[in-house]
Amino acid sequence: MKRSKIEHLPVMVKEVVEYLNCHQDGIYIDGTLGSGGHSLEILKCSSPNGRLIGIDWDEDAIAVAKNRLNHFQDRVTIIYDNFKNLGNIVRELKVHEVDGILLDLGVSSIQLENEDRGFSFRLEGPIDMRMDKSSRLKAFDLVNSFSIPELEQILWNYGEERFGKRIARSIADYRKHKPISTTVELADIVSAAIPSRFRSKRIHPATKAFQAVRIAVNDEFRNLETAIQVGIDLLRKGGRFCVISFHSLEDRIVKQSFRLLERGCICPSGMPECNCQKESEVKVLTKKPVLPSEDEIRENPRSRSAKLRVAERV
Ligand SMILES: C[S@@+](CC[C@H](N)C(=O)[O-])C[C@H]1O[C@@H](n2cnc3c(N)ncnc32)[C@H](O)[C@@H]1O
Structure with missing residues (x-):
């Protein structure tokens, strides 16, 4: 559209x-x-x-x-x-x-449908997720620099993501090689970290993780x-x-x-x-x-x- x-x-x-x-x-x-x-x-x-x-x-x-x-x-x-x-x-x-x-x-x-704002796991764009574009912390900074326990806490507290530990570890492994820079890259890392039998057909596996990161970025x-x-x-x-x-x-x-x-x-x-x-x-x-x-x-x-x-x- x-x-x-x-x-x-x-x-x-x-x-x-x-x-x-x-x-x-x-x-x-x-x-x-x-x-x-x-x-x-x-x-x-x-x-x-x-x-x-x-x-x-x-x-x-x-x-x-x-x-x-x-x-x-x-x-x-x-x-x-x-x-x-x-x-x-x-x-x-x-x-x-x-x-x-x-x-x-x-x-x-x-906001959601604008790929440049980086809110959607469906649209490829930079991982940003700031509603206020003048604020300091972008989702990029959070996923690329927060520690595994910090990421796990965010995924649980703001997304009730039960696979938070696995996702946090996968994020940390991936970024050892290169920074995570696009929404689709993050969505793929999250999806791969969730065991296939727990992936819903109806709801995208990265839904909770994206919600959690967005809530954290915008406090x-x-x-x-x-x-x-x-x-x-x-x-x-x-x-x-x-x-x-x-x-x-x-x-x-x-x-x-x-x-x-x-x-x-x-x-x-x-x-x-x-x-x-x-x-x-x-x-x-x-x-x-x-x-x-x-x-x-x-x-x-x-x-x-x-x-x-x-x-x-x-
Ligand atoms: C769901 S939309 C509101 C839509 C609106 N009711 C309408 O009829 O178009 C939420 C809006 O709230 C803004 N927003 C979210 N948190 C905010 C905050 N802490 N301070 C100011 N605006 C905020 C977002 O930028 C977004 O534009």
Whole structure:
């Protein structure tokens, strides 16, 4: 497919807009602006006065979204930054409280389908995987210089890859001869390290390893944890925090962070000597995650693993 034709279809847009309770005087933050699909709907639903602050750390995404949302003029502010900095971003804009925050995690189809960005094991390109092209660490550096135990830890912690040890050893053996420089080279090393009887026909054997390396390169889990902590404090009473995640480890972080904020206490539940005086900061509105409809999955297969969780500031 020609790159200019690649589109990113936003996931669970109707559900997001409903949960955000968009209204015409509201201020909303889209922390993962991408190509602006969710932002566009938020702006429409909060018309004529609602305001949107859109954040992304990918310059290419910023350019696409600016072009798409241009006609909303001063109702939109687009910021090139990491969403973990949303406290400072909002302060600099002299905004004190917001009505809703959205994080739609992971990479966009535009990033994934661009071989130069090095996210995909299907498309040959340099192993890069940085969402923010100005950041220092590339996937190339990680696979070519991290130690075997470090690689193994990344593969397990961020990909739950049970063959992490074998993959890490294969990577180390290969790079003794030459650096691993392309996505397909890495995918082949990973695939060969997984015993054939454990290779699924449906899912590419390098899926988990690529996910793990991408999460490590972009420090995705830490960014998410920080954004939830900081973001909850920015919400006005009744304001809502929506997070769409695409794999179980990410979803677990969202679920646990919301639950701890709801309990208002970080002691393990049932601990008799717990003296926490902190009050609950949020009410979790989705005891179970909201999933895309079958129609949506048919129209946009990428949506099939999406999970939406929502917490409301109390
Ligand atoms: C799944 S896409 C979002 C798509 C968007 N909702 C839309 O409708 O087009 C995720 C976007 O979040 C951005 N992103 C991921 N982590 C980020 C972070 N820590 N800070 C800022 N942007 C981030 C990525 O660069 C990507 O453009």
